[in-house]
Amino acid sequence: MLGFHAYYGPDLAVGMLAAERKDPSFRDVVLGERLRRALERLNSDLPPEAVADAARKMLWVESTSLVERNRAFHPMLVDGVTVEYRRPDGSIAxxxxxxxxxxxxxxxxxxxxxxxxxxxxxxxxxxxxxIFVNGLPLAVIEPAAAIGQNLGTKTHIEELPSSAGGPGSSFVVETRKGSH
Structure with missing residues (x-):
C-alpha cells in the first residue's frame, strides 16, 4: 500500500522546521535531498560518485526548450539515469x-x-x-471543487505554474547548456 506523506507547502520553506527547499525565492521545484536519498536507497549497489552523478543529471537537463527538456528527462525517469564509475580495479563500469x-x-x-x-x-x-515522487514534482492536482466555480478548463490550465515557457514550465529542472 502506498503511503503518502502530506505537507503544507509553506512549512517546507527555508528556515521552517520541516524545511526541504533550498531557495528562499521559491524557484526550486525539486526537493533535492529527497531525490538524493531516494537515489541512494534505490541504487545501493552503486558507489556514491555514481549516485551523485545520477542526481546531477536529473537536476541539470541540457536543453533550451521545454519540449526538449521533457524529452531528455522522461527516459531518465522511466529507464533510469546512465552513469559511469570507476571500479576498484581501475576499469570503468x-x-x-x-x-x-x-x-x-x-x-x-x-x-x-x-x-x-x-x-x-x-x-x-x-x-x-x-504530488512528489522521490523529491520530483510529477503531478499537479486542482480539486474538483475549484473547477465547480464555472471558470472553465482554459482558466484552470492558465493558472498552472507557467511563464513564457507555457503551462507547467515552472515544474522543470534547471538547464545549463554544456554542463555535465
Whole structure:
C-alpha cells in the first residue's frame, strides 16, 4: 500500500522546521535531498560518485526548450539515469541508476504538498496540491471543487505554474547548456 506523506507547502520553506527547499525565492521545484536519498536507497549497489552523478543529471537537463527538456528527462525517469564509475580495479563500469521503483511502488517516497509556491520570473503560482515522487514534482492536482466555480478548463490550465515557457514550465529542472 502506498503511503503518502502530506505537507503544507509553506512549512517546507527555508528556515521552517520541516524545511526541504533550498531557495528562499521559491524557484526550486525539486526537493533535492529527497531525490538524493531516494537515489541512494534505490541504487545501493552503486558507489556514491555514481549516485551523485545520477542526481546531477536529473537536476541539470541540457536543453533550451521545454519540449526538449521533457524529452531528455522522461527516459531518465522511466529507464533510469546512465552513469559511469570507476571500479576498484581501475576499469570503468556503466549502469542505469533507478529514479523510481516501478516494480515495488511502496519503495518510493510519496508526498502530497498543499500550496507549494513556485516563482518563475515575475510569476508566482501556488497549485492546490503537488504530488512528489522521490523529491520530483510529477503531478499537479486542482480539486474538483475549484473547477465547480464555472471558470472553465482554459482558466484552470492558465493558472498552472507557467511563464513564457507555457503551462507547467515552472515544474522543470534547471538547464545549463554544456554542463555535465
Amino acid at each position: 556503466g549502469a542505469q541508476a533507478r529514479v523510481i521503483d516501478f516494480d515495488e511502488p511502496e519503495n518510493n517516497d510519496w508526498m502530497a504538498v498543499n500550496q507549494f509556491t513556485v516563482v518563475e520570473g515575475q510569476h508566482e503560482r501556488r497549485p492546490d496540491i503537488v
